[in-house]
Amino acid sequence: MRYKHHISTTTAEMVENTTYSIETPKCFHCGDSGAVEVPMAGFLRRQMGALIQDAYPELSIALREQLVTGTHPECWNEVFGN
Numbered sequence: 353m354r355y356k357h358h359i360s361t362t363t364a365e366m367v368e369n370t371t372y373s374i375e376t377p378k379c380f381h382c383g384d385s386g387a388v389e390v391p392m393a394g395f396l397r398r399q400m401g402a403l404i405q406d407a408y409p410e411l412s413i414a415l416r417e418q419l420v421t422g423t424h425p426e427c428w429n430e431v432f433g434n
């Protein structure tokens with residue numbers, strides 16, 4: 353039992369310290385797709401149906417925008433300014 357507990361703790365820590373690179377759709381401005389690095393824990397929350405702002409509270413709004421629409425933060429700035 354103790355050993356089992358140890359394993360699950362390690363797994364939780366692994367999830368906590370791992371990031372996942374999500375491929376994003378093609379950007380409407382430059383036409384390139386991209387990727388956003390997110391914490392694995394947030395990725396799992398998102399998979400379970402969490403809202404994007406609840407899954408990735410630490411991500412900037414610009415990066416959340418890229419996850420949803422594919423628009424790169426720098427392209428967003430070019431089109432709409434700061």
Ligand SMILES: [Zn+2]
Nearest residue numbers: 379382424427
């Ligand atoms: Zn772009």
